[in-house]
Amino acid sequence: xxxxAVIGSGIGGLSAAIALRAKGFEVDVYDQASELSEIGxxxxxxxxxxxxxxxxxxxxxxxxxxxxxxxxxxxxxxxGDIFYQHPMGSWYEQRFGGPFLGIHRADFHQxxxxxxxxxxxxxxxxxxxxxxxxxxxxxxxxxxxxxxxxVVGADGLRSTxxxxxxxxxxxxxxxxxxxxxxxxxxxxxxxxxxxxxxxxGPGRHLVAYPVxxxxxxxxxxxxxxxxxxxxxxxxxxxxxxxVAAFHGWNPVVTTLLANAxxxxxWALYDREPLRTWSTGRVTLLGDAAHPMLPHAGQGTxxxxxxxxxxxxxxxxxxxxxxxxxxxxxxxxxxTRQIQLGSRANATCFQVPDGPPADERNARLQGLPQMxxxxxxxxxxxxxxxxxxx
Ligand SMILES: Cc1cc2nc3c(=O)[nH]c(=O)nc-3n(C[C@H](O)[C@H](O)[C@H](O)COP(=O)(O)OP(=O)(O)OC[C@H]3O[C@@H](n4cnc5c(N)ncnc54)[C@H](O)[C@@H]3O)c2cc1C
Numbered sequence: 001x002x003x004x005a006v007i008g009s010g011i012g013g014l015s016a017a018i019a020l021r022a023k024g025f026e027v028d029v030y031d032q033a034s035e036l037s038e039i040g041x042x043x044x045x046x047x048x049x050x051x052x053x054x055x056x057x058x059x060x061x062x063x064x065x066x067x068x069x070x071x072x073x074x075x076x077x078x079x080g081d082i083f084y085q086h087p088m089g090s091w092y093e094q095r096f097g098g099p100f101l102g103i104h105r106a107d108f109h110q111x112x113x114x115x116x117x118x119x120x121x122x123x124x125x126x127x128x129x130x131x132x133x134x135x136x137x138x139x140x141x142x143x144x145x146x147x148x149x150x151v152v153g154a155d156g157l158r159s160t161x162x163x164x165x166x167x168x169x170x171x172x173x174x175x176x177x178x179x180x181x182x183x184x185x186x187x188x189x190x191x192x193x194x195x196x197x198x199x200x201g202p203g204r205h206l207v208a209y210p211v212x213x214x215x216x217x218x219x220x221x222x223x224x225x226x227x228x229x230x231x232x233x234x235x236x237x238x239x240x241x242x243v244a245a246f247h248g249w250n251p252v253v254t255t256l257l258a259n260a261x262x263x264x265x266w267a268l269y270d271r272e273p274l275r276t277w278s279t280g281r282v283t284l285l286g287d288a289a290h291p292m293l294p295h296a297g298q299g300t301x302x303x304x305x306x307x308x309x310x311x312x313x314x315x316x317x318x319x320x321x322x323x324x325x326x327x328x329x330x331x332x333x334x335t336r337q338i339q340l341g342s343r344a345n346a347t348c349f350q351v352p353d354g355p356p357a358d359e360r361n362a363r364l365q366g367l368p369q370m371x372x373x374x375x376x377x378x379x380x381x382x383x384x385x386x387x388x389x
Pocket of ligand 1: 007008009010011012013030031032033039040041042043044105124125126127154155156157158159160233285286287288294299300303
């Protein structure tokens with residue numbers, strides 16, 4: 001079986017490594033981080049991602065570590081009035097073939113690490129790739145080198161592998177950043193009843209949901225700010241900065257922001273959809289291929305779907321180059337549409353009160369129909385029907 005080097009041990013890289021090992025590939029994972037620490041807050045997992053995790057045997061562990069989001073609610077930023085709500089929980093599971101979960105990224109990462117079964121090669125920042133008919137030579141910043149038959153670039157928004165594969169491009173700054181944090185549930189008014197909760201207002205919005213079996217409420221509070229450009233998962237700020245940015249909002253919002261155990265601030269970037277993801281032996285996966293703004297909650301799900309597709313095509317009888325092309329053809333249209341849709345969502349969430357908000361709220365009544373295509377997607381069925389065409 002081919003030897004695969006996966007660059008990046010995030011959610012995408014580890015999912016790919018697990019899926020590839022399950023098919024019998026020899027896999028090594030390399031990451032620039034010198035240690036894997038508990039950085040990050042909540043991520044959401046929907047039906048399409050859970051279908052893959054179930055197939056990989058990870059469903060029970062993931063469900064146990066998560067919170068099942070039993071309803072979705074959209075609130076007015078000031079009054080707190082609900083202008084759209086819908087059950088999720090078992091309704092979602094029946095409709096979309098898997099649950100909708102909130103999970104702490106660190107908990108999820110730990111589950112993936114255990115399933116992978118090895119330690120990734122840490123302190124290995126990939127700096128160069130040389131591709132030949134015999135394979136790919138990889139160079140790392142620590143001076144070490146390795147050789148692989150196939151390389152998967154799962155190295156995130158600032159991917160080095162992307163620069164080898166695709167046309168040169170720059171990350172696109174959205175002029176928006178977000179405050180992120182986790183709050184013990186007993187410090188949030190009505191916290192034990194939280195599902196997937198939105199507060200939408202002019203020029204700002206907040207999304208919150210439980211993680212870790214409901215012990216913690218994860219929030220992400222979005223503000224326009226062309227000055228804050230630091231794109232880092234470890235950048236911290238004072239909780240008061242977040243409270244000040246939402247001054248005058250409903251007390252549920254300001255209480256959430258004021259009670260964060262730790263507040264992070266993260267500038268939001270994505271990239272334009274790529275025209276080419278793969279060369280003869282190298283391909284991209286997850287944020288390296290299709291970094292997206294978080295407004296559709298799909299970054300993690302799309303990386304997991306990628307992993308299932310890549311492993312299936314690589315295992316097929318197709319020549320390597322053709323297998324990578326098929327993978328790319330399957331994944332590109334869907335992830336492109338979600339990348340562009342995520343951009344559009346931010347604008348729609350933050351329209352002013354009055355007719356623009358009324359129109360948005362009227363459209364929200366059709367939410368399950370609008371987003372069904374994202375959540376019901378079955379990557380295995382799509383490969384069988386060859387729906388990339
Ligand atoms: C530390 C961290 C915390 C996060 N926290 C959250 C969160 O709380 N909420 C949320 O919605 N999303 C979070 N994300 C992003 C989210 O995980 C991703 O958007 C999504 O899961 C897709 O994952 P990915 O594996 O494609 O990319 P990422 O999760 O970004 O993983 C990329 C990996 O590649 C490694 N890497 C980068 N460049 C190189 C290189 N040249 N050589 C070797 N390794 C390299 C990075 O160290 C990282 O481990 C976080 C990402 C990271 C890295």
